[in-house]
Amino acid sequence: MSNPFGTVPTEAILEGDATDAYFERTRTTLETAGKNPHVVAEVTADQFPTGEFDVLTGVKDVATLFEGRRVDVDAMPDGQLFDGGPVLRIEGPYLEFAELETSLLGFLSQPSGFATAALEARRAAPKSLVLSFGARHVHPSIAAVVERAALLAGLDGFSHVAAGDVLGREAGGTMPHALLFCFGEGNQPDAWDAFDEAVPEDVPRIALADTFWDEVSESLLAADTLGDRLDGVRIDTTSSRRGDFRHIIREVRWELDAHGYEDIDIFCSGGIDPDAIRTLRDVADGFGVGSHVTSAPSVDFSLDIVEIAGEPISKRGKLSGVKEVYRTPDGGHHVALANRDDPEDGESLLEPLVRDGEVVREFDLEAASERCLADAESVGFRSD
């Protein structure tokens, strides 16, 4: 079978078949009526700046989607924080891109939600190790989308191997409870020893220390077992036993130190969200974040025609006319009609992405991540 998991193939996305049926009917109708007006359409989440910022990502996929279409596209850079006004603008004959609307919005909405949630985790503990562990919560075909969004938002790494192949980055992690089960209760030291024997030297030795017994008992046993070969312990206490998780982690830290294991780090996972990170960041050294990122709401983007044949147009509730989003000298954002040449307007955030079907932008994930983190700082993104 060419498509055993029944996912929408790449060809369908590129050819415009990954679309809502009514766009095909719109094409049929407009072609029959001999209409194909020159339009400007804008992708927007909020019409006016809200002061609540999200992270834009997915721009590279949109560029790929529009390559070869006789339109011009401008967009904010990948990793840009935004809180209102258009993040992307398309100009050209409407039927050049009508069916692409569905995929265009999908490429931006869900990944931008992932990246925004990952940035919340990043900003909760800027100095801690924070890894993306949520691939198990999404359809495997989009695991690389999750992990890329996590890296864009400044997370330090991720767990999904195939995503790493796509992104050109090594996946990482610790060890699953399944490994401890396979050695059995009472044989945790054998499991940790076997792991240390078997895996490559460059893999951190982080022993999962919460499977059968108390977190303190297993952490000390792991330290006694591996000694200076142990880099850290992972505490993933199941919710039914979690109680005062901060106290548990402080106790583990206390007892490791009391027994001479000051250099052994403590890594927390399991339902970890930004609030948990803020609560634990002074007693734990690193975090694995999963469902906080993968269950993030998609950013509710819509595509609206705002000009037809040079005349402003909009539906009720939306703003007509071609707009720009400017970063004002105070770091805020300002939405205004484009081409006003008002010196008050500041720096325009939408830049050329596609010109007459040719992609005119390079994409660099590191640079996008630096932009994202710098923007987060300048707008005070959800800092505690």
Ligand SMILES: O=P(O)(O)OC[C@H]1C[C@H](OP(=O)(O)OP(=O)(O)O)[C@H](O)[C@@H]1O
């Ligand atoms: O989605 P989150 O709740 O933030 O957590 C994702 C973490 C927690 C989970 O632990 P388990 O479910 O115990 O799985 P395992 O036994 O494989 O560690 C697994 O280790 C993932 O990496």
